[in-house]
Amino acid sequence: MNVTEVVIDVLNKASHIPIYIQIEEMIKQQIADGKYRQGEMIPSEREFAEMYQVSRMTVRQAITNLVGIGQLYREKGKGTFVSTEKLEQSLNSLTSFTEDMLARGLVPSSEVLSFDVLIPPKEIMKELQLAEGEKVYLITRIRNADNIPMALERTYIPVELFPNLKEQQLEQSLYQIIEQYYGTKISHADQHIEARLVSNSDRKFLQLAENSVVLVMQRKSYLLDQRPVEFVRSMYRADRYKFHNRIERRAL
Amino acid sequence: MNVTEVVIDVLNKASHIPIYIQIEEMIKQQIADGKYRQGEMIPSEREFAEMYQVSRMTVRQAITNLVGIGQLYREKGKGTFVSTEKLEQSLNSLTSFTEDMLARGLVPSSEVLSFDVLIPPKEIMKELQLAEGEKVYLITRIRNADNIPMALERTYIPVELFPNLKEQQLEQSLYQIIEQYYGTKISHADQHIEARLVSNSDRKFLQLAENSVVLVMQRKSYLLDQRPVEFVRSMYRADRYKFHNRIERRAL
């Protein structure tokens, strides 16, 4: 057994990483390793507590998180079981285009068509809760998968929030930039998905024929204090793209 | 103050309803009443514990649930705050067409076009993990909103799971039927959303012109033991329908 395996085999109570997170990771790893198989019962909360020499409530917190992401499910009076494999959840988690494509086994790339500072149209002004005359960055990008256009993306970001945003920073995820350089965090995002025929202006960028269908994904992300931080509208080629998500039945 | 108000004002420790659920409801009610306003801090966990004479962990469980549904958010070292209002979350919760329409302020109705028992096509057989020759119910319905077609819905359900399903039961939600008469529960569902041009056969049911766009929503629901229980494919008129959802940034 090598060192890499050891770190996930034993609990480090002195670590700055919370114990319940460590237990979460160990259970996930053991599922990945096939130690606990789909549909099978994992050890009881009391057994884990004994095994790791921690309180049952700590084990419970770890398991509750894994139930929350659909990795495990509980049955009262019976036990806790491993869920059957789940598909990627592009509508359940805030992922970047890059992560999304990689999860689908495609090679992502992108091309910046424009990077401007301007006063946005009324609609965007309202979405981003901007004052009259406030400026935004407008970033237009073609998003490719395996070198074929997948989506045309327009991102609006208030200049006030990121006065020094540079084009080359776009390589990183906006969420990373926010968390690293601005010391605040994204709290959530609201998405809308609709469909329509592709417009003539978008058609050539997406290399589509007339009367082709696009999925329009609109996303607004918020900071912890509920200020809108970005508004993105993407046109996905409907012949290449499909949204997935998983819905948990409200569990108590 | 009348009786109806009293029940949400005081905690009933003898009730069979868990205390943390009661606290959850009270906090929700107080937000609805405007006692705690958007962006404002609510009392601390220790204050609630003192106020309701319960342990802090119990209060914490209530608050954690409200954070989970986006009603509240926490900031370390500062406090817990009321989120700004959120939109309907048709992609986050397992809701029926009826609930979905009501939430959008529309009047739902529906019309059963067919209710048959048959051996399904291979694709459906695979989705529902059926053995060769196993039968399913196929229910075809037009779903109206304000008396105008909104969607064409095809539902496949294994006969084996519900040997006595009757057409008139379709008035109720399938989920209610399952939970009331069959003593088991839905655990989760997987959804796919894509878009395409409407087919000629569906076109007349949806009262659409040629070259109209539809959103195709496909949903597979699972029981707690991970057996698939229904497979639904709905064609929504893209000129009338839009999906919404809210994504929480993974919080620990």
Place this chain on the structure above:
DNA sequence: GAGTGGTCTAGACCACAAT
């Protein structure tokens, strides 16, 4: 009856934010 998850207690110490 033995084992399970569901709920709850009454504390504790920590890191972080504000003053």
Place this chain on the structure above:
DNA sequence: TTGTGGTCTAGACCACTCG
């Protein structure tokens, strides 16, 4: 320094499932 949420303990009783 005081107050907040974050984590953790070592118990307890309950309702449920299964043999």
